[in-house]
Amino acid sequence: xxxxxxxxxxxxxxxxxxxxxxxxxxxxxxxxxxxxxxxxxxxxxxxxxxxxxxxxxxxxxxxxxxxxxxxxxxxxxxxxxxxxxxxxxxxxxxxxxxxxxxxxxxxxxxxxxxxxxxxxxxxxxxxx
Amino acid sequence: xxxxxxxxxxxxxxxxxxxxxxxxxxxxxxxxxxxxxxxxxxxxxxxxxxxxxxxxxxxxxxxxxxxxxxxxxxxxxxxxxxxxxxxxxxxxxxxxxxxxxxxxxxxxxxxxxxxxxxxxxxxxxxxxxxxxxxxxxxxxxxxxxxxxxxxxxxxxxxxxxxxxxxxxxxxxxxxxxxxxxxxxxxxxxxxxxxxxxxxxxxxxxxxxxxxxxxxxxxxxxxxxxxxxxxxxxxxxxxxxxxxxxxxxxxxxxxxxxxxxxxxxxxxxxxxxxxxxxxxxxxxxxxxxxxxxxxxxxxxxxxxxxxxxxxxxxxxxxxxxxxxxxxxxxxxxxxxxxxxxxxxxxxxxxxxxxxxxxxxxxxxxxxxxxxxxxxxxxxxxxxxxxxxxxxxxxxxxxxxxxxxxxxxxxxxxxxxxxxxxxxxxxxxxxxxxxxxxxxxxxxxxxxxxxxxxxxxxxxxxxxxxxxxxxxxxxxxxxxxxxxxxxxxxxxxxxxxxxxxxxxxxxxxxxxxxxxxxxxxxxxxxxxxxxxxxxxxxxxxxxxxxxxxxxxxxxxxxxxxxxxxxxxxxxxxxxxxxxxxxxxxxxxxxxxxxxxxxxxxxxxxxxxxxxxxxxxxxxxxxxxxxxxxxxxxxxxxxxxxxxxxxxxxxxxxxxxxxxxxxxxxxxxxxxxxxxxxxxxxxxxxxxxxxxxxxxxxxxxxxxxxxxxxxxxxxxxxxxxxxxxxxxxxxxxxxxxxxxxxxxxxxxxxxxxxxxxxxxxxxxxxxxxxxxxxxxxxxxxxxxxxxxxxxxxxxxxxxxxxxxxxxxxxxxxxxxxxxxxxxxxxxxxxx
Numbered sequence: 001x002x003x004x005x006x007x008x009x010x011x012x013x014x015x016x017x018x019x020x021x022x023x024x025x026x027x028x029x030x031x032x033x034x035x036x037x038x039x040x041x042x043x044x045x046x047x048x049x050x051x052x053x054x055x056x057x058x059x060x061x062x063x064x065x066x067x068x069x070x071x072x073x074x075x076x077x078x079x080x081x082x083x084x085x086x087x088x089x090x091x092x093x094x095x096x097x098x099x100x101x102x103x104x105x106x107x108x109x110x111x112x113x114x115x116x117x118x119x120x121x122x123x124x125x126x127x128x
Numbered sequence: 129x130x131x132x133x134x135x136x137x138x139x140x141x142x143x144x145x146x147x148x149x150x151x152x153x154x155x156x157x158x159x160x161x162x163x164x165x166x167x168x169x170x171x172x173x174x175x176x177x178x179x180x181x182x183x184x185x186x187x188x189x190x191x192x193x194x195x196x197x198x199x200x201x202x203x204x205x206x207x208x209x210x211x212x213x214x215x216x217x218x219x220x221x222x223x224x225x226x227x228x229x230x231x232x233x234x235x236x237x238x239x240x241x242x243x244x245x246x247x248x249x250x251x252x253x254x255x256x257x258x259x260x261x262x263x264x265x266x267x268x269x270x271x272x273x274x275x276x277x278x279x280x281x282x283x284x285x286x287x288x289x290x291x292x293x294x295x296x297x298x299x300x301x302x303x304x305x306x307x308x309x310x311x312x313x314x315x316x317x318x319x320x321x322x323x324x325x326x327x328x329x330x331x332x333x334x335x336x337x338x339x340x341x342x343x344x345x346x347x348x349x350x351x352x353x354x355x356x357x358x359x360x361x362x363x364x365x366x367x368x369x370x371x372x373x374x375x376x377x378x379x380x381x382x383x384x385x386x387x388x389x390x391x392x393x394x395x396x397x398x399x400x401x402x403x404x405x406x407x408x409x410x411x412x413x414x415x416x417x418x419x420x421x422x423x424x425x426x427x428x429x430x431x432x433x434x435x436x437x438x439x440x441x442x443x444x445x446x447x448x449x450x451x452x453x454x455x456x457x458x459x460x461x462x463x464x465x466x467x468x469x470x471x472x473x474x475x476x477x478x479x480x481x482x483x484x485x486x487x488x489x490x491x492x493x494x495x496x497x498x499x500x501x502x503x504x505x506x507x508x509x510x511x512x513x514x515x516x517x518x519x520x521x522x523x524x525x526x527x528x529x530x531x532x533x534x535x536x537x538x539x540x541x542x543x544x545x546x547x548x549x550x551x552x553x554x555x556x557x558x559x560x561x562x563x564x565x566x567x568x569x570x571x572x573x574x575x576x577x578x579x580x581x582x583x584x585x586x587x588x589x590x591x592x593x594x595x596x597x598x599x600x601x602x603x604x605x606x607x608x609x610x611x612x613x614x615x616x617x618x619x620x621x622x623x624x625x626x627x628x629x630x631x632x633x634x635x636x637x638x639x640x641x642x643x644x645x646x647x648x649x650x651x652x653x654x655x656x657x658x659x660x661x662x663x664x665x666x667x668x669x670x671x672x673x674x675x676x677x678x679x680x681x682x683x684x685x686x687x688x689x690x691x692x693x694x695x696x697x698x699x700x701x702x703x704x705x706x707x708x709x710x711x712x713x714x715x716x717x718x719x720x721x722x723x724x725x726x727x728x729x730x731x732x733x734x735x736x737x738x739x740x741x742x743x744x745x746x747x748x749x750x751x752x753x754x755x756x757x758x759x760x761x762x763x764x765x766x767x768x769x770x771x772x773x774x775x776x777x778x779x780x781x782x783x784x785x786x787x788x789x790x791x792x793x794x795x796x797x798x799x800x801x802x803x804x805x806x807x808x809x810x811x812x813x814x815x816x817x818x819x820x821x822x823x824x825x826x827x828x829x830x831x832x833x834x835x836x837x838x839x840x841x842x843x844x845x846x847x848x849x850x851x852x853x854x855x856x857x858x859x860x861x862x863x864x865x866x867x868x869x870x871x872x873x874x875x876x877x878x879x880x881x882x883x884x885x886x887x888x889x890x891x892x893x894x895x896x897x898x899x900x901x902x903x904x905x906x907x908x909x910x911x912x913x914x915x916x917x918x919x920x921x922x923x924x925x926x927x928x929x930x931x932x933x934x935x936x937x938x939x940x941x942x943x944x945x946x947x948x949x950x951x952x953x954x955x956x
Contacts, residue, residue, distance in 0.1 A: 021915050025940040030844055030878055035871065039850040046854060055845035055871045058922050059936050066848055091852050 031057050036068070036117040038110050044123060048075060048096040050085055052110050052117075067092050071112035076120075078105050102126060158206060160198045166191040166214050168778070173203075173225065174724075183227035187216065272662060272674045272715050272731055273359035273770070275301060279378075282348045283891075284819045284829045292348035295337075298356055298373065300815045300831060302770035302787035303733075305808040308838065308918045309883070309943055313337060315808040316358050317713070317735055318766020318791030319370025322686035322699070327374045329454075329468050332367060333505045334531035334564060334686075334699060338418075338448040338474055349388050349399045350414040350452040352376045359715040359733055360662035360676025363627035363641025364572070364584055369680045369711035369737055377468065379456050380410025392951035394418055395448075407458070414452040421447060443479035443498055448472070463514035463522075473504030479538075491550075496540040503533035521574040523586075529566040531699065534559060554605035561600075562698045564684070565593040570623075580631035584641075585624075592619040594684070594701045597755045615755065617701050619649040621683060627660075638663035645708075647683045652704040656681035674731075675716040682709040685741050687759065698755075700741065705756055711737045727774045737764040744797055762795030764806060782818030789813070799875040807876055811836040827891040837880030842920055842938075843870035844878070870922075878920065881940070886911040896954075903953040908946060915942035 034054040042048060050073050053066040073085040073094040085094035085108075100106050100123045107120035164172065166188050170181050194213045198206050207218040207225075219226040277297060285297040298314060299306040305315040313321040326333050328346075357365070357372040365372045378401065385402030399414035424445060432441045453469035479498035484491065509527030516522055540555035572586030594617040601611040627641030643658040662676030688697040702708050717731030739761050747758035768789035775782055791806040798804070814834040821827050846868035889907035896902055910916075917940035926934040 021942050021945070022939045023915065023917075023942070025881070025917070025920060025938050027842075027844065027878065027920075027938050032844065032873060035845065035847075035873070037847045037871075039848075041850060041853055049853060051850055051852065053848055055847045056868070058844060058846055058938065061846045061868050061936060062933075093852055 034066075034114055036071070036110060036112060036114045037066075038108060038117045038119050040108055040119065042100050042106055042121060042123055044100055044102055044126070046099070048085070048098050048100065048106070048108075049091070050094040050108055050110070051092070052094060052112070054114055068112055068114070071110045073108060073110045076107040076109070079107070158198065158201060158203060160196050160206065163193050163195045165193045166216070169194075169196070169210060169214070170225075170227065171778075173207075181225045181227065187227065187229040191215070272676050272717055273303070273357060273733075275356045276353060277356070278353040279348060279351055282351065282354075284827070284889075285817070285831060285887075294346045294348060294351065294354060294373075294375070300785070300817055300833065301356070301358070302772055302785035302813060302815060303358055303731075303768070303789065304371075304787075305789075305810045305813070305835065305838075306833070306883075307808060309916055314371065316371040317733060317768070318764065318789060318806060318809075319711075319735075319737070320685075320740070322684075323368050323370035323682060323709075323711075325365065325368035325372045327365075327372070328470055328507060329375070329377050329466070329509070329511065330525060330570075331468065331470075331507050331509045331527045331529060331568070332566075333470065333472075333507055333529060335472070335503055335505050335533070338450075338472070346375060347397060347399070347414050347416045347450055347452055349390065349397055349416075350377055350412070352378045359678060359713050359731070360639075360674075361660055361678045361680060362629075362639055363625040363643045363658070363660045364586060366623055366625070366643045366645055366658060366680065367682060369682050369709055370735075377452060377454050378412050379454055379466075380404075380412040382407050382410050382458075386956055388953055388955050390951055390953040393949050394420055399452075404455075409455070409457045412452070412454040416448075416450050418446070418448045421445060439483045441481040441483070443477055443481065446474070446476045448474040463512060466511040466513065468507070468509045468511065468527075470505065470507040472506075474502065476501045491544055492542075493544075494540070494542040496538065496555075498536075498538045500536045500538075501534070504531075506530040519575060519577055521576065522571070523574075524569075524571045526569045527566075529568070530564070532561065532563040533698075534561040554603075556601065556603040556605075556609075559598075559600040561595060561598040563593075563595040563598070564699055567591045582629040584627040584629075587624040588622070590621040590623075592621060592684070592701065593617075594619065594699070596698060596700045617649060617703065619647060619683070619701055621648075622646045635666040636663065637666075645681050645683075647702070647708060649683075649701060650704040654683075654702070654708050656708055656710060670721050672719040673717075674719060675714075677712070677714045680711045680713075682711075685709060687741055687743060700755065700759070702739075703756060706741060706759070706761055707739045709737065709739045709741075711735055725776055727772075727776075729772045730769060732767075732769045734767040735765065737766075740764050740793065740795075742793075742795060742798060760795055760797040762793055762798065764791070764793045766791040766806075779821040780818065782816070785813070785815040785817075787813040787815075802874070804875040804877075805839050807839050809839055809876070825893045825895075827893070828889070829891070830886065830888045832884070832886045834882065834884040837882050837917075839876035839879050840920060841872065841875050842878040843872050843922065845871040845873065847871050880917050880920065883916045884914055885909075885916065886914075901955040903955070905949075905951045905953070907949045909949065910944055910946050913946035915945060917942045 034056065037053045037055060039051040039053070040049065052068040052071045052073060054068055056064045056066050069087055069089075069092070071087075071094070075082050075085060075096055075098070077098075077100075082098065083096055085096050087093075088095050094110075102123050102125050104123050105120060106123060107118065109116070109118040160172065170183070174181050191214050194210070196206075196210065196213070198209075210216075211218050215229075217228045219228065275298075277294075282294055282297045283292045285293070285300065295314060296306075298304060303317045307313060307315050307321060314324050315321060316324060326346075353376050355372075355374045357374075358370070361372055365374070378399075380401040380403065382403050383406065385400065387398065387400030387402075390397040395416055395418040397414065397416040399412070401410070401412040403410050428442060428444060435441065450472035451470070453467070455467040457465045459465055477498065477500045479496070481494065481496050483494040507527065507529045509525055511523065511525040514522040514524075537558045538555070539557075540553070542553045544551035546553075568588060568590040570586060570588035572584060575581075575583040595615065596617060597613075597615045599611060599613045601609060603609045623643065623645050625641055625643040627639065629637075629639045631637040638661065640661040641659075643660060645654075645656045645658065647654045647656075656679075658679040658681060660676075660678045662674065662678075665673040667673060684699055684701045686697050686699045713733055713735040715731055715733040717729055720728045722728075740763060741759050741761055743758055744760050766789060768787065770788075771786040773784045787810075789810060791809045792803050793806050794803045795801075812835070814832075816832040817830070819827060819829040848868055887907065887909050888911050889905060892904040892906075894902040894904070919941045921939050921941060922936065923939045924936045926937065928934055
């Protein structure tokens with residue numbers, strides 16, 4: 001249930017749009033250094049696959065390939081370091097041969113020239 | 129910086145004289161030479177002596193201009209002579225000059241005059257019978273951050289569509305941010321829009337916007353004057369963190385009937401005032417109604433007629449109404465009984481109908497989609513004002529205030545004809561409502577032994593009934609989906625205060641007090657003790673140092689998750705899980721008046737706000753049971769300085785204001801727990817305002833505002849959807865080829881371009897027969913048509929003429945170009 005009157009905004013805006021005006025604005029001064037992005041979906045049914053990418057400034061995002069191939073990606077299982085993942089050119093992902101097990105805490109850390117990023121999660125029980 | 133240096137130089141120069149101001153005006157001699165009407169004469173006396181002047185407006189009527197010529201005469205001699213010439217009685221009492229109509233040529237006996245004087249002084253303070261001169265001597269007042277405006281000052285601010293607007297007039301003050309153009313309220317010294325207390329004759333109201341802020345809910349014709357505080361709040365006020373606007377409504381005239389009729393481009397306004405029983409019972413009533421329907425209804429009828437063939441109908445409409453009523457009845461020696469009424473309401477509807485158009489070879493169908501919004505306040509109160517004797521004044525009041533906003537969405541689909549096979553009628557209606565009902569009773573006692581001492585004490589009880597989130601859903605096709613959910617919160621609030629205003633020496637005056645607030649909700653009781661103190665150190669007749677501290681509390685907050693604050697945003701009370709909002713503000717400043725025509729002031733402040741409420745970042749995705757679970761609590765701070773220079777010549781009045789401000793917020797559950805700037809962290813604000821009375825009949829006014837832009841939360845970067853997983857394990861994202869995901873680096877991370885706007889206006893007064901007046905007002909809002917952006921969007925859809933997609937771009941959205949307006953007022 002949405003507590004707010006979202007349609008109210010559009011109603012008021014629509015009423016005022018007769019006089020409204022759009023114009024391009026240059027926000028280059030806000031262009032930040034890219035941020036490292038880690039994506040991984042862990043499942044006991046497959047090996048660990050990690051995608052490392054970077055953010056891209058909105059005005060560039062059609063042209064830019066955001067994949068990061070030179071990161072160092074480490075995996076920890078239940079807090080213990082297990083391995084550094086290898087980069088696979090074909091899938092453009094970092095791969096391990098490990099199959100996570102339900103109940104395990106999997107942590108992944110990635111390091112590149114853009115900085116450091118990490119994430120972790122507990123593998124859920126199998127839903128019958 | 130130069131101004132600051134200049135002020136400091138002045139301060140040290142005056143301080144070096146080593147003598148504090150102790151000269152009594154009786155010992156001063158004056159020279160006056162010229163022809164003056166009574167208003168000009170009083171203004172001159174006020175300037176020369178620096179005293180307060182109180183008078184009944186009716187006593188000054190029809191006084192002719194007199195030539196006065198005095199050289200180095202004491203004030204008493206001048207007043208005695210002027211008294212004879214103007215046919216008025218001037219009574220000195222402390223720093224007051226009371227002006228009354230002479231009822232007999234012989235001077236009043238001393239024993240009688242004491243009583244008369246004290247009565248009048250008392251009335252002066254409670255601002256009921258006599259009208260004070262509009263300009264307050266800021267040097268002699270202990271309060272900082274205080275502004276007093278009368279009806280004329282409000283009307284002289286050129287505004288959108290020519291509607292005199294109290295909120296817009298206050299937005300010109302340094303330290304007050306206007307928020308989002310066209311939608312805003314007031315954001316005072318880093319506070320939020322809901323942290324402003326608006327009192328109509330002492331009764332609070334909640335909603336302060338018509339059409340999302342385009343028009344003020346206060347009819348300027350119904351307002352006698354207002355007092356606005358942004359720091360060092362007197363102890364008698366409480367309930368909001370950032371500002372107090374105390375509006376005094378006009379009372380009816382005890383002798384004659386008269387009124388105003390104003391017709392503008394968007395609304396009409398009528399007010400009248402007069403005695404129901406002469407010298408005993410008066411009535412003042414004002415009604416304002418928008419009349420946009422006169423334009424929009426025929427325009428929509430034409431549009432809909434042209435769309436009828438294609439089976440479309442547009443539903444749209446807006447109107448607002450407000451009504452003020454004040455009934456005063458004199459109870460002889462038992463004072464005055466006043467009945468106050470206020471009603472303000474807005475209605476907005478938008479939607480469309482689609483139906484089987486003419487000539488379509490299909491069965492009959494009708495699809496309705498209608499959205500209706502309504503919001504407003506209702507207030508009624510009964511007040512008894514009882515001057516017990518010359519020392520004590522007692523006030524008692526009972527009031528009821530209701531705020532309500534509702535949104536109704538109706539969807540209906542009809543196919544086929546009723547009674548025939550295949551006929552179907554499916555409809556659903558969703559209604560959301562937010563409401564507050566306050567029943568309140570209060571009593572106060574003022575003890576005024578002299579001009580130098582005023583003691584006030586009072587208490588107030590309020591029973592609040594909040595309905596933070598009510599929802600009714602009805603469906604004709606699926607009755608099992610019918611829902612009626614209510615979330616009522618009952619709270620009891622009790623306030624008590626003690627306030628003293630004391631002039632200890634002629635160079636030291638202070639206002640100090642304690643305000644206690646007790647709030648009981650859901651079985652839990654909160655107490656907040658709020659000390660207040662402000663002091664005025666008069667270094668010499670031209671320089672005054674002021675300092676103040678005030679703690680304030682607040683038990684209800686209007687929470688918005690939109691960049692634009694809407695009038696239908698929910699008011700949510702504190703509960704057992706959220707503590708009362710509090711603020712502590714310290715402020716200090718210097719007031720300099722080198723000559724009676726100029727006043728300079730610098731005020732610095734630091735304000736800390738605690739227990740502020742905001743929606744959690746991801747509250748829409750949370751599977752939560754109650755509205756409380758969607759909120760999170762944090763703190764805020766604001767600091768800066770306000771500079772103001774005022775000049776008041778006989779025909780030209782104006783001021784320059786500059787506000788320097790930092791404002792930020794800290795919430796453990798927002799922005800990763802890091803401090804972030806508030807939306808209205810407007811670093812610099814410059815205001816220029818001027819009114820020039822070119823002649824008796826023509827008045828020009830202008831206002832220019834420059835402000836560092838508001839802040840918005842904007843995703844500047846994007847990142848890709850996860851990809852490359854086996855589809856039997858990870859389903860494909862539905863829109864991954866169209867757009868990337870938004871990445872938000874921080875809250876309020878982008879500042880909009882600077883806001884600036886020039887408004888100009890002209891008032892032309894046209895005397896009519898039998899003492900009536902016609903006033904033409906012509907205004908230009910945003911005279912050089914600066915398109916001030918209110919938001920920025922990311923646009924990925926733009927195409928060239930040949931259909932080639934253009935590069936993604938950021939676009940700013942602005943609302944108002946130059947808007948001319950005209951209105952006519954007929955005073956009768």
